[in-house]
Amino acid sequence: MAAVAGHEDTRTRLLATALRLFTAHGVEGTSLQMIADELGVTKAAVYYHFKTKDEITEAVVEPGLRELESIVGEAARERRVGARIDHMLAGFVDLVVRHRALVALFSSDPGVARALEKHFFGKESCMVGMMTILTGPDPDPARVVAAHAAVAGIALAGGSPDLAHYDDDTLRESLLEVGRKLLGRPRRRG
Structure with a gap:
């Protein structure tokens, strides 16, 4: 042992x-x-x-992807559309804040992008599930663009070295607020 x-x-x-x-x-x-x-x-x-280094890269990103898959699954089980969106948004923001360094690599490093392509952007991927939850059934183009802007913006901002000085709670609340605005969700009370 x-x-x-x-x-x-x-x-x-x-x-x-x-x-x-x-x-x-x-x-x-x-x-x-x-x-x-x-x-x-x-x-x-x-x-x-x-x-190989590719195996290491895949292993580095794998826990975050597994966690995202779990968040997508949990959000999909919510009964109401609004609850699904809110769960997906909050879960994604928490993931980004918890894994800031990794998220920064997602958007800036071609080696990490290659590792993600296998798991994140395929037909049955986390990204498809996340976008389906955030856009809802039969979305119009503006809704699709808003969902993509929210996800990309949250990831880019959350992993930005320019925002590294913000504590987790401040960054989390700010990213949630921006995501809510982009997705047309009501502000959280209290």
Whole structure:
């Protein structure tokens, strides 16, 4: 059991290190050797966990995507359209705030974009489910554009280094307010 815990700890540290290096240097600018050096292990130890940098990149983004899939599923189970939209919006904002560094990479790094293409933009993807919830049935073009502007804007702003000085609660409330405005949702009371 201790070996499994050690394996998971090394993997967790490897992914956290990779994210930190990806944030500083980009996926393309980060080598497996850099990750190994930062961890204080051999490159072979990195290869033990992942065969390629693409595998590492996919593993770095996977928890956020899994969480988003869960939020989409929860929102879809809400009975009322407004409740589905509100749940989706609040869940997405929380996800963006919790994973600021990763979200910043989503929008700025081609290596992360490649990893996302497999999971996020396909026909049966999270993005399709999220947009279906946010636009509702038979949306007009303005509603579709508003939903895309809300999602992209929340992600870009939430991951922006220019807003990194805001604490989580301030950023969360501000992103929610902007999202509500773009989606035509009433303001939350109290």
